[in-house]
Amino acid sequence: MAEGLRERKKQETRIALSWAAVRLAVERGYGAVRIEDIAAEAGVSLRTFRNYFDSKADAIAAREVDRSLKIAEELRARPADEPLWVAIRAAIEAHFALGAEGHGGRTPPDEQWVKGIRVMMTEPALQGAIARAYARVGEEMAAAIADRTGTTGMYPRLVAEVIGAVRGVVMAEWMRADPPRSIADLLSEALDQVEAGLPAPE
Amino acid sequence: MAEGLRERKKQETRIALSWAAVRLAVERGYGAVRIEDIAAEAGVSLRTFRNYFDSKADAIAAREVDRSLKIAEELRARPADEPLWVAIRAAIEAHFALGAEGHGGRTPPDEQWVKGIRVMMTEPALQGAIARAYARVGEEMAAAIADRTGTTGMYPRLVAEVIGAVRGVVMAEWMRADPPRSIADLLSEALDQVEAGLPAPE
DNA sequence: AATAAAATTGCCTAAAAGGCATCTTTGCTC
DNA sequence: GAGCAAAGATGCCTTTTAGGCAATTTTATT
Helix, strand or coil: CCCHHHHHHHHHHHHHHHHHHHHHHHHHCHHHCCHHHHHHHHCCCHHHHHHHCCCHHHHHHHHHHHHHHHHHHHHHHCCCCCCHHHHHHHHHHHHHHHHCCCCCCCCCCHHHHHHHHHHHHHCHHHHHHHHHHHHHHHHHHHHHHHHHHCCCCCHHHHHHHHHHHHHHHHHHHHHHCCCCCCHHHHHHHHHHHHHCCCCCCC | CCCHHHHHHHHHHHHHHHHHHHHHHHHHCHHHCCHHHHHHHHCCCHHHHHHHCCCHHHHHHHHHHHHHHHHHHHHHHCCCCCCHHHHHHHHHHHHHHHHCCCCCCCCCCHHHHHHHHHHHHHCHHHHHHHHHHHHHHHHHHHHHHHHHHCCCCCHHHHHHHHHHHHHHHHHHHHHHCCCCCCHHHHHHHHHHHHHCCCCCCC
16 A cells, blocks of 8 residues: 555544534534644644644635645546546536535535534634635645646646635635525636736626 | 814824834734733833734734725725726726835835735744735725625625625735736736626636 | 754643623714 | 824834754664
């Protein structure tokens, strides 16, 4: 086994910790969670928590990083001859498939995640960590785009950051839209506008 | 006087504190600055510092917020009949006029600010605060754009966040470009690409 | 099984966060 | 211009975080 037990256990601990952090924050509010509680919940010592994350906020943000990195992964998985923006749309849509007007009866395990997102976007103390997390994601995206298009210079980063902007605006709108709109819709609308160069409507 | 001495003094203290924070961070490195030092430098008590800012990082970021808010201000000041993107370009360019291949001999007072920027973009501990700061700026920008275009929905926020993305990418490229390129150039290039809808180059 | 490498943990100190009461300053009224 | 109310500044205090260091346990390798 290439990675070995050691690596796997580390990942597991990391994920357990960040899930615990999210769960507790959702349950009792971010401010009321001590990192001590998080560590206890995950079954490690307080000190170990600190070996994994620099802060409570980072632990929560880590969940979103891991999720979001999948966009870049998905993008790399798309056929190489697919036009860039088609691939991008597909990658993002796959990522957001969670909130998808979940019919089908079975509550997706993501349902709890939606609450987590809400906490993350709401709690001011978290926004810094989230932003830093997305910066990480942006780098991955830029790399994926650079590889796919063979471009250098600002282009890949520009695209990556603009996608990040779209993600953010869409999520914000999705959370506050009343009546609710589907993420797929919002996403599509936003990407259309971006691809058109955001012309001023008259 | 509408605002009164009270408000003015508060602003002064706020600015003094955040300048002190930036200066000290540039001089001796972010980590080596105690908020106690910052307070002392600005001539207030440690406790007062805390009344103004939630953290050391916020104090530094505040400087960049104040600066960046001028973009929105500038945008509002542009003639109402100017096309949106023309106005946006002008507003951003005015903002970045600092680094402008400063000939003319006199070192702009902004020279120190450039160092400040470098610290802000470099220090990981600061990136969260910076990001939050830019979120503030994004709101102002979105409001300005909404007012100017009379649009609602995602459009204003989308434009604002995309501009933020451009700003970020341009600054990063500017700091790492070797040989150096002028900010105006980079900005122009980035905005061209965005306005064109970021088409994949072939 | 023996040993090296790496992770976990406990202990400890410095620093930060923020509540609360007190004292000053500012703004307003008479 | 004296007095009063509101807002800000300050000091004190407790809880929580941050992170270095060394000891201990666990995993990987030979």
